[in-house]
Amino acid sequence: MTVEVERKFVCDAEVMGKLQDIGAKCIGQRQFRDQYFDSPDFILTLKDFWLRCREGLWELKCPAVSGTTPDNDTETLCTRYREITSFPLIQSEVGRIIKEHTAEGSESNSSQKTERCSYMLERETGAVRVDLDQADFGYCVGEIEVLVPEGGDMNAALQRITSIAEELGLSCEKKVKGKMDVYLQRYRPEHYAKLLSAHIL
Template identity: 70%
Template sequence: MTVEVERKFVCDAEVIGRLKDIGAQCIGQRQFQDQYFDTLDFILTLKDFWLRCREGLWELKCPAVLGSKPVTEIETLCTRYKEITSFPLVQSEVRRIIKEHTAEGSESNSSQREQTDKVRENEDTDCCPTDDKKWLTDLNMVCFAEFKTERCSYILEREEGTVRVDLDKADFDYCVGEIEVLVPEVGDINAAVQRITKIAAELGLSCEKKVQGKMDVFLQRYRPDHYTKLLSAHIL
């Protein structure tokens, strides 16, 4: 299991030129479709867990250190998530989170299932294999976000290691860049933040405020109730 340390930045027309100037190498372009799932009362995302199906492959992004928050201004610009990519482990962890929430006193299953059935009537989940969807039904989970992304990726080789930069354009007309470093689960996250900060400085990026990711903008535009709850919970 790895930890993804990432900082987003405004992707303007000059960024490709700046990437080339600092020695970045383009490693390709691709398009993919993402679907994100949660219960109707947002059990996963209100705990900062993000269940995603990307072109048929499942991933659960989890808080790198539960209960901890960045303390310095530079640290707040970076996100940190563990990535679970083994499908059985993804299922096991999702079931655990929902079971714990239910034990704490969640909404009744019958009420939630009734709401889920109404949402599912208009739901399109063709992206994910049919055999993978039964467990979602069993857990009363639905797709709350779906969008396509065009991505151009670069890598920068430095003495400290490789840094990846992705330039994304979502199909709801939003562009954003991401500087990413992957470290082992027991690795030095602070060192990863420093490497990202160094690349950001080389690119001439401002350190004034955190840039919204694709999910932040999607929820703000199309799922305002969900977005408001996540803001209130200090997740976004």
């Protein structure tokens, strides 16, 4: 199982040029639709578990346990999630979480379409992926991503991400919202407010 270490950034008109300037290679463009699922009382997302179906493929993002902590800025700007893609394992994990509560079943919570352009940067320390996403509700966000084997060196991954962010001239002031955060804020304000109160977002 892998852990996805990721830092989001605001896309602007200059970012593609910057990526080419620092040697990024475009590895493809695609369009996909995500459907997210949760129980009626948001059992999964209030525990920071995100159940998604993307073009028929299921994935459960689970909070990853942090290893040693780097400086606060780096820690705050990046997210870390274990990714479960085996359907039986997803069923088992979701069943375990829901069983701890009284609610039964889950319902579709949101659906969004995204156009993605992906880049790969090869560095001595390893490859780093950059995705530029344009959501169908008008939000554009970039993601710098490194996959780490579970139990692997998180600090090294965070350093690689920070290095690419610096090459792209990104500021380190505050965490940038992901597509799902913005979607919930705009279209599911009650759910968004509960996630804020629980310090998930």
